[in-house]
Amino acid sequence: MDKDVILGVDIGTTAVKALAFDVKGRVVKEDKIEVGVEHPKPSWAEQDAEELYLSTVKATQSVAKHVGRHIKAVGFSGQMHGLCCVDKDGKPLTKLIPWVDVRAGGQAEELEKLLGAKELYRRTGCPPLFVYTAPKILWVKENQPNTFAECKRILTAQDYIIFKLFGDYYTNPSLASGSQLLNISSIKWDERLLEAIGISEEHLPTLIEGDRVFDKLPSHAAKELGLDEGVPVALGASDGALSNIGLNAVGSKVCAANLGSSGAVRIVSRKPMWDSDMRFFCYYIASKRWLCGGAVNNCGIVLRWYRDNFADKEREMAAEQGVDVYKLLDEEAEKAPVGCDGLMFLPFMSGERFPVRDPYVRGMVFGLSLVHGKKHVIRSILEGITYTMKWIGDALEDHIKIDLIKVSGGGARSRLWRQILSDVFEKRVVRTSVEEASALGAAILAGVAIGEYKSIEGAAEELVIDGEVHIPRPESIKVYRQTFEVFKEAYSSSREHCDKLLRINEDNE
Numbered sequence: 001m002d003k004d005v006i007l008g009v010d011i012g013t014t015a016v017k018a019l020a021f022d023v024k025g026r027v028v029k030e031d032k033i034e035v036g037v038e039h040p041k042p043s044w045a046e047q048d049a050e051e052l053y054l055s056t057v058k059a060t061q062s063v064a065k066h067v068g069r070h071i072k073a074v075g076f077s078g079q080m081h082g083l084c085c086v087d088k089d090g091k092p093l094t095k096l097i098p099w100v101d102v103r104a105g106g107q108a109e110e111l112e113k114l115l116g117a118k119e120l121y122r123r124t125g126c127p128p129l130f131v132y133t134a135p136k137i138l139w140v141k142e143n144q145p146n147t148f149a150e151c152k153r154i155l156t157a158q159d160y161i162i163f164k165l166f167g168d169y170y171t172n173p174s175l176a177s178g179s180q181l182l183n184i185s186s187i188k189w190d191e192r193l194l195e196a197i198g199i200s201e202e203h204l205p206t207l208i209e210g211d212r213v214f215d216k217l218p219s220h221a222a223k224e225l226g227l228d229e230g231v232p233v234a235l236g237a238s239d240g241a242l243s244n245i246g247l248n249a250v251g252s253k254v255c256a257a258n259l260g261s262s263g264a265v266r267i268v269s270r271k272p273m274w275d276s277d278m279r280f281f282c283y284y285i286a287s288k289r290w291l292c293g294g295a296v297n298n299c300g301i302v303l304r305w306y307r308d309n310f311a312d313k314e315r316e317m318a319a320e321q322g323v324d325v326y327k328l329l330d331e332e333a334e335k336a337p338v339g340c341d342g343l344m345f346l347p348f349m350s351g352e353r354f355p356v357r358d359p360y361v362r363g364m365v366f367g368l369s370l371v372h373g374k375k376h377v378i379r380s381i382l383e384g385i386t387y388t389m390k391w392i393g394d395a396l397e398d399h400i401k402i403d404l405i406k407v408s409g410g411g412a413r414s415r416l417w418r419q420i421l422s423d424v425f426e427k428r429v430v431r432t433s434v435e436e437a438s439a440l441g442a443a444i445l446a447g448v449a450i451g452e453y454k455s456i457e458g459a460a461e462e463l464v465i466d467g468e469v470h471i472p473r474p475e476s477i478k479v480y481r482q483t484f485e486v487f488k489e490a491y492s493s494s495r496e497h498c499d500k501l502l503r504i505n506e507d508n509e
Contacts, residue, residue, distance in 0.1 A: 003072035008439035025463025031062035046095035064226030075446030078158030080178035105359035107135035125282035132180035172210035174237035242441025247406035248464035259411025263299030279395035294354030294392035345384035408437035423476035
């Protein structure tokens, strides 16, 4: 049999996934390895870079056992905004600090004062925000100076894995764009930002466009992964950008909503786009395409928190029945009415990136009464997350019309959540045939790189198959319009109290 399969490897925050797609975009074989996220302090999150690498190897090997000889190219998708400092030999000096970590809030403010918010945003497409690599670098410099003195390279999760496979340091401009260190217009490392932070290009990987062949697998890497030596590799793009591509949300008036560990609302533009109030980002994708939108820290990771802490009964039932525990949580939430009988959940449990850019806000259950039970709490989590995403969508619609939403991520399995999304946004919502859109997007970019497909848009149109469609319901729209306004007001009103509680906690540590 000829080589007729493209492998997409998605290096996520809570899992690494390897999916083999045929040239029609159908999943031939897949595997998923969950990875840990440690929280050593309330505002911190850390991951083990080596665990991410070994999980990538394990997931790829699992798929390769079945289709390894047929793989014609490999494309990568990577989690954004991470920082891992490595020494001269490429050994990690720090844990990987991922997007969910909010420790660099003070450093983000320093950077804003140093360069100015508008200048930061104009140059990089990234507003002043704690999530980016730039303020994290400042945090390491200020809090771990001896460690930083030994640092020779600053890498994302994917960058570290590419180093382990190829022995040198490379990244794609899409991942680089999420660092707040890339100039969004020139698509080069921004000299002004590097100077402000006190690093040079030597600290950063070499930039390689993600939709071209970067290299071919060397023998040691091929053996490690269970693939043939010489298979072409494309560095791909960020998981967010590739989610849009893997959903065929690349055309006019089509938006992508990701319901993964983090959430996002994004559109693709053929030119950079800025918002005067900096309510959304603008990142580079590949081949003169940009990604505009906003990501939220608190999406599926909040449901995972609920599962791990309050769903013992459901986890036991899921194990007995051989079903996904989230399916049982979904069934419970469906018992609650639209608006949850006045219960509202503000899901800001790890600060928030967009639209409020606030590392110090925390979650809150609002309107709790004796009438409320488990079903209300679970549904209120889904509604609260969706309100945050709607807030971003409204900012985008001040610049560009949105008619349709394509949905991806683990949350896309939930029919209830898809309908809530449709009702809150007041848009048609479509689920596509492939849930793991970022992995398909990685495979598409690899296919473009080897000439299998002529363009990103052409490949997405050919490979992505639409599935169930949700239409907004008038009776739900009426409730959600009113509660959405209360949601925004509740955030603003709670800010003072969040600050006070955080200061009390810090004083007593």
